[in-house]
Amino acid sequence: MTEFDLTRRQLLKVSAAAASSAVVATRPATEAGAATSAAPAQATQPATVNVLLRVNGTDHQLMLDPRTTLLDALRERLHLTGSKKGCDQGQCGACTVIVDGRRILSCLTLAVMQEGHDITTIEGLGTPKNLHPMQAAFVKHDGFQCGFCTPGQICSAVAMLEEVRAGIPSHVTADLNRKPEAGNAEFRERMSGNLCRCGAYSNIQEAIAEVAGVQR
Secondary structure, eight states: OHHHHHHHHHHHHHHHHHHHHHHHHHHHHHHHHHHHHHSOOOOOOOOOEEEEEEETTEEEEEEEOTTOBHHHIIIIISOOTTSOOSSSSSSSOTTEEEETTEEEEGGGSBGGGGTTSEEEOHHHHOBTTBOOHHHHHHHHTTOOSSOSSHHHHHHHHHHHHHHHHTTOOOTTOSOTTSOOOOSHHHHHHHTTTSOOTTOOHHHHHHHHHHHHTOOO
């Protein structure tokens, strides 16, 4: 019994020694492999493209990453910060600008896609001394509180009235064979994509109605 116990102890010692030797022997190779895999890949410069953007009547030649959104190009490269980055997912309308007379969400379109088009931002609608009628109406009717959504609201409202005049129907247009009538129901439906966290919707509608010549 004693001889068996001794042999078992010797076996455990030999096994432990062998395992330790194997760990020590493979450690340099393992560490070398880890160092190799951890080595950073060579940094590569992102590809850029030459883009000509016509914004508020002025041409701007820019070198841009082709993935740059129109909103980021306006704000970060042209420093036109009137267009706001709200949700950056096309849900709030704060980034609305006018392209070739139609309103678009600048966070959902690439800058390279707008080359050759006429882009108008809130800065291009009017000036402090010469406000656009919609801007003046927003001031008169207090159509803003914090003001964050206001540039998008105004750009959207200006283009929206042009849609009505052009006869483009909406979901609430009663007769698709006739031009939609400018009215509160049409305005509310067409402006539903522009959110106001402050809840100044009634004032915004009053401003739009005044510019459209519609009785509230």
